[in-house]
Amino acid sequence: MPSLGADMESGTLVDWRVKPGDAVKRGDVIALVETEKGVIEVEIFESGVIDSLIVQPGEKVPVGTTLALVRSNGGAVETQPPPKPAPAPAVEKKSPAPAVQAPGAIETPRLRISPLARKRAAELGVDLASVVGTGEGGSVTSADVERAAAPSTALKPPPVPKEEPYTAMRRVIAAAMARSKREIPHYYLSAMIDMRCSLDWLGAENGRRPVTKRLLYSVLLIRAAALAAREVPEMNGFWRDGAFQASERVHVGVAISLRQGGLVNPAIHDVDQKGLDELMENMLDLVNRARTGHLRSSEISDGTITVTNLGEQGVEGVFGVIYPPQVALVGFGKITDRPVAMNSMLGIRPILEATLSGDHRVSDGHRGGRFLLAINRLLQEPEKL
Amino acid sequence: MSALREAEIKAAVLRVLNGIAPEVELDAIDPSRDLRDQVDIDSVDFLNFVIGLHKDFEIEIPDADMPKLATLNSCVEYLGSRVKQPLRESGRA
Numbered sequence: 001m002p003s004l005g006a007d008m009e010s011g012t013l014v015d016w017r018v019k020p021g022d023a024v025k026r027g028d029v030i031a032l033v034e035t036e037k038g039v040i041e042v043e044i045f046e047s048g049v050i051d052s053l054i055v056q057p058g059e060k061v062p063v064g065t066t067l068a069l070v071r072s073n074g075g076a077v078e079t080q081p082p083p084k085p086a087p088a089p090a091v092e093k094k095s096p097a098p099a100v101q102a103p104g105a106i107e108t109p110r111l112r113i114s115p116l117a118r119k120r121a122a123e124l125g126v127d128l129a130s131v132v133g134t135g136e137g138g139s140v141t142s143a144d145v146e147r148a149a150a151p152s153t154a155l156k157p158p159p160v161p162k163e164e165p166y167t168a169m170r171r172v173i174a175a176a177m178a179r180s181k182r183e184i185p186h187y188y189l190s191a192m193i194d195m196r197c198s199l200d201w202l203g204a205e206n207g208r209r210p211v212t213k214r215l216l217y218s219v220l221l222i223r224a225a226a227l228a229a230r231e232v233p234e235m236n237g238f239w240r241d242g243a244f245q246a247s248e249r250v251h252v253g254v255a256i257s258l259r260q261g262g263l264v265n266p267a268i269h270d271v272d273q274k275g276l277d278e279l280m281e282n283m284l285d286l287v288n289r290a291r292t293g294h295l296r297s298s299e300i301s302d303g304t305i306t307v308t309n310l311g312e313q314g315v316e317g318v319f320g321v322i323y324p325p326q327v328a329l330v331g332f333g334k335i336t337d338r339p340v341a342m343n344s345m346l347g348i349r350p351i352l353e354a355t356l357s358g359d360h361r362v363s364d365g366h367r368g369g370r371f372l373l374a375i376n377r378l379l380q381e382p383e384k385l
Numbered sequence: 386m387s388a389l390r391e392a393e394i395k396a397a398v399l400r401v402l403n404g405i406a407p408e409v410e411l412d413a414i415d416p417s418r419d420l421r422d423q424v425d426i427d428s429v430d431f432l433n434f435v436i437g438l439h440k441d442f443e444i445e446i447p448d449a450d451m452p453k454l455a456t457l458n459s460c461v462e463y464l465g466s467r468v469k470q471p472l473r474e475s476g477r478a
Binding site: 259 | 435445447
């Protein structure tokens with residue numbers, strides 16, 4: 001059972017995507033595992049042939065448990081080592097096993113339930129699984145919930161309190177963030193960035209592009225943060241076993257809020273190696289999959305630095321909590337027109353507040369300042385991103 | 386724009402929006418208020434919404450026209466001015 005988050009202790013095997021005898025190669029999705037953060041597609045990190053299955057669908061096992069045995073291409077049977085906080089295990093599928101959605105699972109398709117209906121269901125003690133949706137596309141409305149509650153209210157026993165998926169996710173986030181604040185001596189820096197060059201460039205660029213190829217400004221921010229992390233490597237990597245391990249690759253974790261509440265932080269791989277078009281495609285794909293419950297294990301575990309952008313919520317500055325075992329988190333706020341003195345003149349400029357939450361065990365304010373300076377410099381030349 | 390045509394376009398816009406954010410209660414949307422304020426969609430969702438309109442109505446939507454899609458009313462007005470043929474003829478309604 002792979003570790004798919006800083007404080008994940010166990011997971012439930014939902015379904016196998018392979019069976020004994022199947023040849024697999026590194027990166028193949030071989031199983032679905034359910035965690036408090038949803039159902040994750042588990043990728044294998046060894047090539048070989050599935051030898052045997054050990055854990056069956058529906059079983060909940062601790063992180064590090066061997067799920068299956070894989071015969072490497074050399075012929076030896078290997079157990080997949082319990083990955084440290086990153087890799088995926090060997091797993092396979094037991095014949096056509098039915099998908100098991102354990103209680104409390106985050107529903108994989110995007111919930112077709114309005115927030116109002118969900119709230120009403122909680123108030124009335126209605127099991128949403130039993131409600132027939134009559135809204136657009138079969139979505140469940142508050143009226144549906146009230147209809148479901150009405151006939152049986154007199155006879156129904158008091159609802160048994162049950163942990164909602166949202167609560168389970170909140171608990172996991174709480175554990176990870178509490179650990180971060182307990183173990184990581186955070187320091188915080190902030191810098192104001194003039195976004196005029198970036199916005200002008202983006203406006204001209206998008207003016208030439210069809211809607212399907214358009215760029216969002218958040219892609220510029222992610223790319224700039226990745227390139228800056230390459231320049232200041234103390235921001236990119238992990239704190240493990242009492243020491244900093246810099247990462248050669250830059251996988252940017254992107255904080256994505258979910259409709260049903262909660263947050264996930266999947267990574268876009270090798271951001272420093274990708275152009276803006278590819279990055280935009282990756283980001284759209286990642287956000288869409290995050291919100292429909294189709295993230296992959298490597299995306300959950302591989303992030304080397306996190307970017308969170310709360311500008312759309314009107315937030316001016318973000319002073320975030322580092323996601324362990326990472327050592328830095330970059331925050332971006334809202335782009336706001338502000339009066340700025342330039343060349344002895346007062347002008348109105350679109351200003352973005354960029355912040356850094358850094359791990360003082362690994363870096364200090366001087367290096368953190370260099371990092372924010374690099375982001376600023378990169379955003380002044382968006383055509384080179 | 387006739388009332389019938391307006392209703393057709395509005396229904397198509399809401400269908401696209403529902404595909405992006407199925408949890409939204411469409412009946413509760415105030416057509417004169419900013420969509421993004423009411424239904425808590427972010428820039429990725431909104432881009433997906435515009436791409437959905439582009440595909441559904443088979444028109445290109447220039448970046449400069451994005452502000453015209455801010456409210457349900459302005460969406461209907463904009464699309465009504467851009468799509469000339471009856472929706473039913475293109476199988477969209």
